[in-house]
Amino acid sequence: MKNQLLLCFFVIFYGTCSWKGLAIPNNLETYTYLQLDSVIAHYFYQEEINEGIAVAAFGREKARKEFGEMDTLYAIYCQNLGYFKKAQGKYQVAELLYKEALQIQKAKLGSKHKEYATCLNSLALLYNEMGKYELAEKFGKENLIASAQSFGKSHPQYASSLNNLSLIYSKLGLYQNAEKLYLEAIRLYKSLSLINKVDFASMLSNLANLYNKMGRYHEAELLYIDALNITKSQIGEHSFSYAKTSNNLALMYKKLGRYEESKSIFEQSKKVRIELLGRDHPAYADILNNMAMLYESMEIFDQAELNYKASLNIYKNLFKEQDHPKSITPLHNLALMYHRQGQFQLAEKLYYQVVERLTQKYLENHPRMIDEWNNLAKLYVDSKQYKKAWECLDKAYYAICNDTLTKLLDRPVFKIKFENLNSYIQTKIILKTLSITYQLIENESNTNTKLQLQIAQSAIELLHFTKNKYIDEQDKLHLINQSYEWLFRGLKILYASHELERAFDHIERHKAILLLESAQQNNAFQLTNIPDSLAFKEKNLTYKKQELEAMLVEFLEVSKKDSIRNQINEVNFELNALQKRLI
Numbered sequence: 402m403k404n405q406l407l408l409c410f411f412v413i414f415y416g417t418c419s420w421k422g423l424a425i426p427n428n429l430e431t432y433t434y435l436q437l438d439s440v441i442a443h444y445f446y447q448e449e450i451n452e453g454i455a456v457a458a459f460g461r462e463k464a465r466k467e468f469g470e471m472d473t474l475y476a477i478y479c480q481n482l483g484y485f486k487k488a489q490g491k492y493q494v495a496e497l498l499y500k501e502a503l504q505i506q507k508a509k510l511g512s513k514h515k516e517y518a519t520c521l522n523s524l525a526l527l528y529n530e531m532g533k534y535e536l537a538e539k540f541g542k543e544n545l546i547a548s549a550q551s552f553g554k555s556h557p558q559y560a561s562s563l564n565n566l567s568l569i570y571s572k573l574g575l576y577q578n579a580e581k582l583y584l585e586a587i588r589l590y591k592s593l594s595l596i597n598k599v600d601f602a603s604m605l606s607n608l609a610n611l612y613n614k615m616g617r618y619h620e621a622e623l624l625y626i627d628a629l630n631i632t633k634s635q636i637g638e639h640s641f642s643y644a645k646t647s648n649n650l651a652l653m654y655k656k657l658g659r660y661e662e663s664k665s666i667f668e669q670s671k672k673v674r675i676e677l678l679g680r681d682h683p684a685y686a687d688i689l690n691n692m693a694m695l696y697e698s699m700e701i702f703d704q705a706e707l708n709y710k711a712s713l714n715i716y717k718n719l720f721k722e723q724d725h726p727k728s729i730t731p732l733h734n735l736a737l738m739y740h741r742q743g744q745f746q747l748a749e750k751l752y753y754q755v756v757e758r759l760t761q762k763y764l765e766n767h768p769r770m771i772d773e774w775n776n777l778a779k780l781y782v783d784s785k786q787y788k789k790a791w792e793c794l795d796k797a798y799y800a801i802c803n804d805t806l807t808k809l810l811d812r813p814v815f816k817i818k819f820e821n822l823n824s825y826i827q828t829k830i831i832l833k834t835l836s837i838t839y840q841l842i843e844n845e846s847n848t849n850t851k852l853q854l855q856i857a858q859s860a861i862e863l864l865h866f867t868k869n870k871y872i873d874e875q876d877k878l879h880l881i882n883q884s885y886e887w888l889f890r891g892l893k894i895l896y897a898s899h900e901l902e903r904a905f906d907h908i909e910r911h912k913a914i915l916l917l918e919s920a921q922q923n924n925a926f927q928l929t930n931i932p933d934s935l936a937f938k939e940k941n942l943t944y945k946k947q948e949l950e951a952m953l954v955e956f957l958e959v960s961k962k963d964s965i966r967n968q969i970n971e972v973n974f975e976l977n978a979l980q981k982r983l984i
Contacts, residue, residue, distance in 0.1 A: 425452050429459050434474070437463075441481055446641070450488045450683070451719070457482040473516060476505035480523055488683075490726040490762070492531050499524045515558070518547035522565055529569045532767045534826070538573065541566040557595060560586040564604050571611050574825020583608040599642055602631035606646045613653045620969075625650040641684070644673040648691060655695050667692050683727060686715035690731040697738050709735040729758050729769075737776070745784045752777050766800040768830045774800070775830070778837050782844060790841050797834045801827075806838065815855040817863070828867045835860045860887040 426432065426440065437460045444453035461478035468474055483498035503520040510516055525540035541562075548562035563586035570579035583604065590601045609624035625646060632643045651666035667688065674685045693708035709731045716728035736751035752773060759770050774797040781790035795805040802817050809815055817831070839856050842849050864887070 425455050429456065430463075434460070434464075445481075445484070450485055453485040454482065454489065457485055471505055471508065473506060473509050476502040476509075476520075477516065479505075480520060483523060483527075487527055487530065489720065492527065492726075492762070495527055496524070496531075499527060512547060513550040515548075515551040518544055518551050518558075518562070521547055522562060525569060526565060529572055532763060532769065534569070534573055537569045538566075541569045555589070555593070557590065557593065557600075560589040560604070561600070563589070564607060567611070568607065571607075571614065572826070574828070576611060576615050579611050580608070583611065597631060597635065599632055599635050602628040602635075602646070603642070605631070606649060610649055613649075613656075618653065618657060621653060622650070625653070638669075639673050639676060641673070641677055644670040644677075648688065651695075652691060655691075655698055658698075660695065660699050663695055664692075667695060681715060681718060683716070683719065686712040686731070687727070689715070690734060693731065694734060697734075702738070702742065705738060706735070709738070726758075726762055729755055729762075732758070733773070740776070740780055740783070743783075745780060748780055749777070752780065768826050771797050771800045771830045772833065775833050775837055778834075778841070782837060782841050785844075787841060787845060790837075794834065794838055794841070801831055801834065810852070815852060815859060817859055825867065828863060831863055832860055835863075857887045 429437070432440070437456060440456050441453060441460065443449075444456060457478060461475065461482050464472060464475040464478050479498045479502040483495040483502065486492075486498060487495035499520060503517070503524065506514060506517040506520050521540050521544035525537050525544055528534070528537035528540060531537075545559075545562045545566055548556075548559045552558040563582045567579040567582040567586070570576075570582065586604055587601070587608065590596060590598070590604065595601055605624045605628040609621040609628065612618070612621035612624065628646050629643060629650070632640065632646060636642060647666050648670050651663045651670065654660075654663035654666070671685075671688045671692065674682070674688055678684050689708045689712040693705045693712065696702070696705035696708060712731040713728060713735075716731075720728070732751055733755050736748045736755060739745075739748035739751065756770070756773050756777070759767070759773060763770055774793045778790045778793035778797065781787065781793060791806060795807055798804055798806045798809060798817075804817075809817070835856050839853055842853050842856070
């Protein structure tokens with residue numbers, strides 16, 4: 402019967418299904434829609450992509466024959482099939498399926514219906530993964546509005562929409578915006594007394610991922626531990642949700658050099674994935690890649706290489722290698738490792754394989770494409786193949802601004818247009834391109850210091866341009882910090898050339914960068930009428946924040962933890978207000 406509608410994916414994702422290796426039933430034609438939904442739910446939770454595609458496609462065709470292509474049930478199966486196609490890496494196919502579902506839901510149910518909101522959410526997350534960040538943000542905001550209209554702002558699904566938009570902002574580098582939405586979603590779940598739900602634990606884990614990116618490691622660790630405790634109490638340690646959060650914690654420990662803790666967690670996560678999903682599964686390939694990165698950091702290179710290759714082989718056996726975007730990650734990481742080891746020929750071969758696969762998935766101006774040309778250029782700089790380095794940088798610059806490096810250098814002043822910049826990710830990639838260009842010029846026999854200075858100035862202008870596009874002060878401070886290195890590159894050139902007047906002018910134009918840096922060091926100095934006491938005040942506030950964070954570990958009661966977190970927020974507010982005076 403048609404009234405047996407399938408459950409939406411975002412509701413069933415954290416189900417406690419424990420089936421493993423469920424074969425596709427050979428009598429699907431006898432299944433009701435509710436039975437089909439149960440099988441699809443299992444494949445979704447277990448990330449059984451090929452099987453999920455087969456059953457979702459069957460359900461879609463069944464609904465088409467019985468109810469037609471403008472029916473809402475058909476639209477829901479389009480969306481479900483779109484999810485599995487996205488997971489397979491078939492982004493264009495997934496986009497068409499989601500758009501088809503969106504058109505039907507809007508026509509039949511209107512733009513204020515919950516199914517329409519669900520379609521918007523699916524498209525937003527797809528565009529985020531595709532690197533189409535403006536569209537991701539657009540649909541994410543539309544989904545938030547639609548969720549408020551269809552569910553209300555006191556509904557868990559509205560919190561889910563806040564969480565998903567936060568994921569997009571985090572990817573864009575809009576960390577302060579992301580944090581605000583995460584905290585709003587968490588507050589809503591607390592007000593609804595849903596703090597023991599696994600999806601609440603997922604929100605905590607996502608906020609922890611954000612703090613990890615921001616370098617707020619202690620706060621991130623506490624949130625990861627809270628998320629793990631909730632998940633453990635609800636569905637146990639031998640669950641995929643627990644393994645995913647513990648994996649993120651292990652990655653942070655690896656970054657912090659806490660290798661033994663990281664290894665222990667990875668081993669346990671690996672064991673759980675084998676038990677739940679088997680060894681021929683993308684999630685198992687992911688953990689092998691993560692363990693390879695850990696072994697590389699520990700300089701156990703033979704184990705790193707074995708794990709990278711094992712991860713690649715899983716994708717090769719499950720899919721055509723080029724058909725799954727995740728297969729690019731271990732290939733890229735293996736190339737980087739060979740590069741760092743000085744095995745330039747092996748690295749070069751793999752970098753070009755990555756470029757080939759990226760070309761099949763993304764447009765030439767996608768950040769991942771530009772970054773791979775950067776990596777090749779850096780390889781050629783390191784191996785003293787400067788002509789090839791220029792060729793790779795030509796391609797990187799063309800993807801950035803439709804001009805090759807050669808053309809940019811032919812002009813009187815080296816200058817890049819930043820008007821089309823739409824994400825902090827792009828800023829990071831362009832800065833890397835400028836840095837490699839600077840290094841290439843520095844390594845050539847006739848170093849062009851004038852050009853190097855122009856490149857340093859371009860980097861500072863890029864950071865300034867990006868800073869002005871960000872609303873929140875924390876983002877601005879984050880970008881000013883990165884200007885510091887480029888400022889001193891320019892100063893180094895000017896001092897070496899004995900151009901002291903220009904050096905002084907350089908300092909005057911960018912003294913905000915120096916002021917911020919001084920406020921973050923013990924040896925603060927005074928460049929203008931801003932007193933040194935600001936630096937020491939910030940230092941004291943930072944100490945106070947650290948003491949409060951330490952107290953969070955000691956208190957287990959939720960009410961006391963909330964009180965301490967409120968105090969931390971107050972300190973953060975004071976720190977931000979203080980730092981505004983340095984911008």
